[in-house]
Amino acid sequence: MDQRLSFVTLVVADLAATRRFYLDGLGWVPALEASGEVLMFRVGEHVVLSLWDEAEATQEIGPVTRGGTPPVTLAHNVATTAEVDEVLDDARRAGAPKVHDAVRRDWGGYSGYFADPDGFRWEVAYNPGEIGASVLP
Template identity: 45%
Template sequence: MGKNLPAPVPRLTVVTLGVNDMRASIAFYEALGFERKFSATGEIVAFFETGGPVLGLFPWGQLAQDVTLPESPRPQAFRGTTLAWNCRTTEEVDAVLDFAISQGASLLKPAHGTDYGGYSGYFADPDGHPWEVVIAPNIEVGDDRRAHLPD
C-alpha cells in the first residue's frame, strides 16, 4: 500500500463545523459555555476551547469550497457524524440537554437508558449538527474536561 514511510504521530486537533450564520453560531457556542479563543479572526472563523480538540466554526459555503465539495444540495439527512459531550452523571446529562435547548438547540432525542448501560440524549445546534450528551460505562470525564478511556 505504498512506500514504507515512517508513520506520523496521529492526533485529532480541530473539528470544524460549517455554519450558515457565523454571528449566531458563535453566540450559541459561547452561550453553551465554550470559551472562544483567537477572536482576532472576527467572524471569518471562530475557535473554541473544549477540553479536547478545538471546535472551529467556518461559513458553510467557504468550507465546502475549501474541501472542494459541492455546497448544495445541503444534506437534510444524517451526515454520518456526531459530536459528543460526555458527562459524569445522568443528572448532568439532563442538565446539559435542558441548557442546550434553552440556548437555542433542538432536541433530537430525549435522554434515556441505553442498551450498553449508559444514559444518552441528542440535541442539534442551529445548523443541525447533532450532539450526543452521554454518560458511558468505563469512560470517565476528568477534572481536565477530557474523556479518559480504559486500556
C-alpha cells in the first residue's frame, strides 16, 4: 500500500449550515456537490476534503457519535504569521463558533484554531521548519 491519503471525510450534522460556512463564509469552491448528500473540495494536488451529510453517512458506515471535541484536527499552513491572523479573522467573519487566537508555540511556529459548525478544529499555522515549508503551494 502506498503511503498517502486521498480523502478526508467529515460527517456533518447539517450540510446546509456546513455549506454556508465553507462556501459563503470562507469562499471555498466545491469540486463536487451532491445536494443534500455531500460537498467535496480539492484541498491538495491529490487530496479531497469530503463533508458528508450524517443521514447519508450512517446508511453506509453505521451510527455516528457526537459530543465533546472530536479527537482530530485539520491544519491549514501558511507562509507568514500575518497570514495566520488573516485566516483566523476570515473564520470569525464566516461565523466560526470558536476561534482561539494564534500564539507562538514551543515548537517554533505560530498557530491558532477555529471550529467549523460541527466542531471540527482547524489549526491555522505558520511552521518555519522544513516539514512546514514542504506543505505550502
